[in-house]
Amino acid sequence: MPKGIWIFVEQRDGQIRKSSFELLSEGRKLADQIGEPLVGVILGQGVETLVKAVAAQGADKVILVENEQLKNYSTGAYTSALNQVIRKGEPQAFLMGNSATGRDLAPRLAQRLGVGLASDCTGIEHDPEKFLVFKRPIYAxxxxxxxxxxxxxxxxxxxxxxxxxxxxxxSRQAEVEKETVSVDPADLRAIIKEVALATSKRPELVEADIIVSGGRGMKGPENFTILEQLADVIGAAVGASRAAVDSGWREQKFQVGQTGKTVSPTLYIACGISGAIQHLAGMGSSKFIVAINKDPEANIFNVASYGIVGDLFEVVPLLTEEFKKLVSA
Structure with missing residues (x-):
């Protein structure tokens, strides 16, 4: 009989991703409500040290899968390993963060298991008949x-x-179950030999609690410096609209929108962004949106919690100075 709510604990270089802690916290609530155990699943090599953190976040049990081929993430190896572990353990539910890894891995895993997939969900509820019901944004x-x-x-x-x-x-303790998996060489269509990471003190865009984004109104790549200065003061990530990316002002990895990254921060500061539907689809679920634009008719003001009609080249530096005062106070 299927049992347990399982959470895929995504880690990178031995550090658990923020989204996994979020899922463990919510999973604990659901597990208590439904009367099911909460299980964390960790894949990698030399990652046993992460068990304590997963237990502390609410897991009743931790399934630890260590294998040399799982040291760095690869689609084939991780899909194969999870497929084996899930088929053996038969969980009621398997939840993952909608990160780049999650978006790559989940559909392949669904195909292997022969089940459907609810992607990019923004809510979970318990239903006596359907077990779990997921809330998903549609139509941008x-x-x-x-x-x-x-x-x-x-x-x-x-x-x-x-x-x-x-x-x-x-003080929480969790049962630890070590699983051994075999990765079929046929699944390894690509072999990771080296991982080169770009280092930054700013948080990653999709997991950032605060994001400062610039659009066509930035007028050029050099002007993103003023957004970076503000971001560094308030501990934010820096994003960009598609117009700014298409103009070559920022790399595509910073793009927020339907064809970029979907973000859901507590605070999203949109600077010189008109508010095209493509962009709103990527940041519309932000809890608070502050729009800075000199065009009072800009569409971004229709979704903004707070709006500032003015020249961003005057407003943003003023905000930076005021935040510096608050931070140092």
């Missing part, structure tokens, strides 16, 4: 769909910054 965020499944396991990816992270309980 203009409406929401609610979906459930009778098949097991229920498979879903959850948008980062959807749930709050509960306080860790360091």
């Amino acid at each position: 965020g203009k409406a929401f769909a609610y979906t459930g499944s009778t098949a097991r396991p229920v498979l879903a990816t959850i948008r980062p910054n959807t749930f709050a992270i509960a306080a860790a309980d360091e």
